[in-house]
Amino acid sequence: MKFLLRKLIWNEVWRLLKQIYLYGFKAVAKQDCKIYIMIANTIERKITVPGPRVSPLFGHITQVLNFVGDSIKLSSQLFDKYGSVVSLALGGGTNVYSPYPNCPGTVLGYGADVVREVTTQHDIYHKCPLTARIYSKRNDSARTQPFRHFLVGLFGVNGADHRQHRQLLMPAFHKSRIEAYRDEMVVITSSELEKLQVGEVVDTLELMRRLTMRIATKTLFGMDFSENGDRFTTLLKEVFGKFGSSAVLALPFDVPGFPFHKLLNDMVELDATMRDTIQQKRSAGIDSGDVLSMLIQARDAETGITLTDDELLGHLGVIYFAGHDTSANALTWTLFLLSQHPQVAADLLDELDSVLHGEAPSIEQLQQLPLLERVIKESMRVLSPVPWNGRVISQDTTFSGYDLPKGTEVFVSIYHTNRAPEIYSDPERFIPQRWEQIQPSIYEYNPFSAGSRVCIGAGFAMMEIKIILAMLLMRYRLEFLPQQVNAKGLIVLCAENGLSMRVCKQDREFNRGVGGVSGNVSEMVDLVE
Secondary structure: OHHHHHHHHHHHHHHHHHHHHHHOHHHHHHHOOOHHHHHHHHHHOOEOOOOOOOOOOOHHHHHHHHHHHOHHHHHHHHHHHHOOEEEOOOEOOOOOOOOOOOOOOEEEEOOHHHHHHHHOOOOOEEOOOOOHHHHHHOOOOHHHHHHHOOOOHHHHOOHHHHHHHHHHHHHHHOHHHHHOOHHHHHHHHHHHHHHOOOOOEEEHHHHHHHHHHHHHHHHHHOOOOOOOOOHHHHHHHHHHHHOOOHHHHHOOOOOOOOHHHHHHHHHHHHHHHHHHHHHHHHHHOOOOOOHHHHHHHOOOOOOOOOOOHHHHHHHHHHHHHHHHHHHHHHHHHHHHHHHOOHHHHHHHHHHHHHHHOOOOOOHHHHOOOHHHHHHHHHHHHHOOOOOEEEEEEOOOEEEOOEEEOOOOEEEEEHHHHOOOOOOOOOOOEOOHHHHHOOOOOOOOOOOOOOHHHOOOOHHHHHHHHHHHHHHHHHHEEEEEOOEEOOEEOOOOOEEOOOOEEEEEEOOOOOOOOOOOEEOOHHHHOEOOO
């Protein structure tokens, strides 16, 4: 008994030290000022979901790093061993996503029932800002204050606040409003395609990021940027490129020479630039067609409440990220899969040529391209651009039969749910034709989530992806070059080192470039036709 008590006390002392390292002494002291209180709380807050035993010394940290480094690989191993609901570490003690200092642990799950349970209980399963644990640094100093709204938006509000904010944002994503962006998408896509040279090798991921970034900034702010751009474009790239880096997460210290210090420098400048833009549009007092000007004019019908500058900044950051990086990865994976499935690529081009005759698609013509729709849906099923739906529970609850204490973080795997063999035969294969026979529910196939938090920009993203693919495929054939392709990510699933492809004229030589795929993507997708 003495040994067990001694071990328990040591484990909790070590956990307290880790909490102090992650969140600072003051934050931990406010939450749990005495070790014995933490011990008492932990005994009550033990997670009973099955999972792997880890070393009490560095095991929890190692497990978190392994999950962040390759979430699909680790979770697949855990699901295979323990079932569709698993704890990242037996008994809890891990913290991947939650910005709060009292996270009891991390639970992973997949499947339609799990998706339904989480997405339909909005008041229990809360979202947190996309900055995750870095959000806890928001009050450290004047320089970290942009974290109060950076990538917060709809992810940082829950309950009645979320419903109110979503209502204010909805008009900006109404079907008619989205369709009005079609011409801008076509112009920007055309200008990027004209820059490509037949025979050159491009990083397809960077090409798609540049293209979707231009569309995002034009539709959000009413400003288009060329490839070289200006300081605003550079800041967007720097900030969104750094905030999720392992160096920033591992060493979040505002010390010259540290990546976190450089991130804060850029964020302070970006924050000031965006506030100037908001002020200019407020002064203009008109809806000039972009999302920002419309959100400035948005007003709650009952209360008359409008969005503050901080709230606008939070929403704009989230919309930019979601409309930029996720779409870029969806496009990249679709082009990769088409390069390895020549018959699908040939059939798709036949459809595009027969309907569009080489011209950019109109809104009406987008509805006349069923194979294009199926190709995109199947791509997002096989290689889900957003592999996880992360939540933090707001109260003690029961999850898939297990009692979970308040503060537990729950990750629902969209990636694994979209591969359920009872719904999708040969789930590892890319078969767009399967969508002619199946109609999975929103809980069985949910690339844009489900419930009250279903992606507000889903219609925008699908139209953007369809337009870009149609225009690119009619003009060029992107030929895959033999290389290692590793698909990794937590917020988005991306090609870790990019995806090199050769630009060829559209010569219908779809068999060229098939094969030569190594890396973990060859384990995730069965590439044999």
